[in-house]
Amino acid sequence: MTIIFHPGVMEERNGRWVQIGRKCSSCGKTSFPVTELCPFCSSENGEMVSLSRTGTLFSFSITRVPVGPYKPPIVAGFIDLPEGTRIFGQIHAAPDEIKTGILMTMKTGVLWTEKDGTEVMGYYYEPIKTDVGGAE
Amino acid sequence: MMRSVYVLGIGQTVFGRHADMTVNDLAAAATLASVRDAGISPKEFQTAFCGCIYSPPTVVESSLIRLGIGRIPMYTVENACASGSSAVHLLFREIALGGCDVGLALGVESLSAYNKKFGKGLIGIEGDLDAKSGLTMPSFFSMLCNRLIQERGATLEDICYPSIKNHKNGMTNPYSQYKKEVSFQEIMKSPMIADPITVLQCCPQSDGAAAVILCSEEYFKKNNKKAHRAPVKIGGSVISVSGAHDSSFDPLALEANIMGVIDACEMAGVNPRKDINVVEMHDAFSGEELSAYEMLGLCDAGEGVSLARSGAVAMGGRCPVNPSGGLLSMGHPLGASGVRVVIDIARQLWGEAPNQVKGAKVGMAQMLGGVLSGIASPVVAGVHILVK
Numbered sequence A: 001m002t003i004i005f006h007p008g009v010m011e012e013r014n015g016r017w018v019q020i021g022r023k024c025s026s027c028g029k030t031s032f033p034v035t036e037l038c039p040f041c042s043s044e045n046g047e048m049v050s051l052s053r054t055g056t057l058f059s060f061s062i063t064r065v066p067v068g069p070y071k072p073p074i075v076a077g078f079i080d081l082p083e084g085t086r087i088f089g090q091i092h093a094a095p096d097e098i099k100t101g102i103l104m105t106m107k108t109g110v111l112w113t114e115k116d117g118t119e120v121m122g123y124y125y126e127p128i129k130t131d132v133g134g135a136e
Numbered sequence B: 001m002m003r004s005v006y007v008l009g010i011g012q013t014v015f016g017r018h019a020d021m022t023v024n025d026l027a028a029a030a031t032l033a034s035v036r037d038a039g040i041s042p043k044e045f046q047t048a049f050c051g052c053i054y055s056p057p058t059v060v061e062s063s064l065i066r067l068g069i070g071r072i073p074m075y076t077v078e079n080a081c082a083s084g085s086s087a088v089h090l091l092f093r094e095i096a097l098g099g100c101d102v103g104l105a106l107g108v109e110s111l112s113a114y115n116k117k118f119g120k121g122l123i124g125i126e127g128d129l130d131a132k133s134g135l136t137m138p139s140f141f142s143m144l145c146n147r148l149i150q151e152r153g154a155t156l157e158d159i160c161y162p163s164i165k166n167h168k169n170g171m172t173n174p175y176s177q178y179k180k181e182v183s184f185q186e187i188m189k190s191p192m193i194a195d196p197i198t199v200l201q202c203c204p205q206s207d208g209a210a211a212v213i214l215c216s217e218e219y220f221k222k223n224n225k226k227a228h229r230a231p232v233k234i235g236g237s238v239i240s241v242s243g244a245h246d247s248s249f250d251p252l253a254l255e256a257n258i259m260g261v262i263d264a265c266e267m268a269g270v271n272p273r274k275d276i277n278v279v280e281m282h283d284a285f286s287g288e289e290l291s292a293y294e295m296l297g298l299c300d301a302g303e304g305v306s307l308a309r310s311g312a313v314a315m316g317g318r319c320p321v322n323p324s325g326g327l328l329s330m331g332h333p334l335g336a337s338g339v340r341v342v343i344d345i346a347r348q349l350w351g352e353a354p355n356q357v358k359g360a361k362v363g364m365a366q367m368l369g370g371v372l373s374g375i376a377s378p379v380v381a382g383v384h385i386l387v388k
């Protein structure tokens, strides 16, 4: 069995998993995850949008001890999307492959497997290797 | 018109491991110490507030009944690491607005009890989106350290400086968990948690409680039995909560911290750059303290690293920060620390601190709580300005 790691954050659209945010029609900001009202201006007017798959790496950490289901070294960071939203996620790359400011792309897949064999699916990020021609 | 609010008495347990004590044992011990310090009967209290994150229900009632305190309104308040600050703030408001004349603000935590129940390890917030992606306090603060290096030109020595300074400051503190100095080499040789944060750049897990008795001016004049104590009042008291964050958010400029300090200083009529002689603050991580100097208004934005290098925040400097040893050396029983920073500033202004800042007249007690992970978990700062 496969489940999504957090309710409401992802949807399959046109055969592809995307992150779902809210674009507020009152203040114009895009928020993630979707909450009851816009977290910036409390407006209820807005639409559910799929978020950009690429962004720039704002900051990252390399954790050397286990955290929940993740085994060290755990690379994770904040990715800034063009719509002004900042998202935290696991980064699948060696520590020396990344630095702040580089382009990152969102991928989806199994984040961890529960003891009963349930696969937990979610999003994570990978650096875009521009020197080998690129994006996905 | 708000009334002036004075500190009448203080008490605390030693911070550290008290695996054989319950939160009620710890809270009762700190309260008893505070009433003995003030020289009043526990029956005098008209209300009580307690800060605690992981307590069983009715921790404040169950602790205070042991001292014969009952039949008054009591509340336990949770605001992460600013829980104790929130208890002090609520009591301050109650007295300042004329709701009562004397009361107790208490803070308590037993991480030994928490670990027994939930197991050890890094604490993630249950159900939090970012926690499920692996965000922890060390990983957030490691990103903050990396930004200090990138944006402020901090070196590893700069990042370790608060830990070295605070461990040294804590050597004479009888309530401290650690009484051991650490060198830069020892810090960097200790196990790595999240680059560049090593174990000796993190505060320990602790058990403990702290209590402060606040009162009105009239009550203070009648009951200040320790006649040698100069009146110390709470000049400013602010709980400052962040809004939602987007990609414009800079962890080196936390709005909750900056606005909390501006509001508390305005309330007290002091200028943080010129008037504050001593600070006790939330140094859960060494790099956090380094990043905070500018947010606390001790220097211009961007100047925190040079302020540290100038020696201004060390003992004998312009504004010593964490002369108690801070969370790094004192220990950090989460709910208790917000009260503990207030009582350490009171000690400084009374001239009773084990590591005394000479002639201190104005001090700041700050706490920061929350997991700092965007909209799922905002942050809260508690800021108190004490004035002699």
Ligand SMILES: [Zn+2]
Binding pocket: A024, A025, A026, A027, A028, A029, A038, A039, A040, A041, A042, A043
């Ligand atoms: Zn809005």
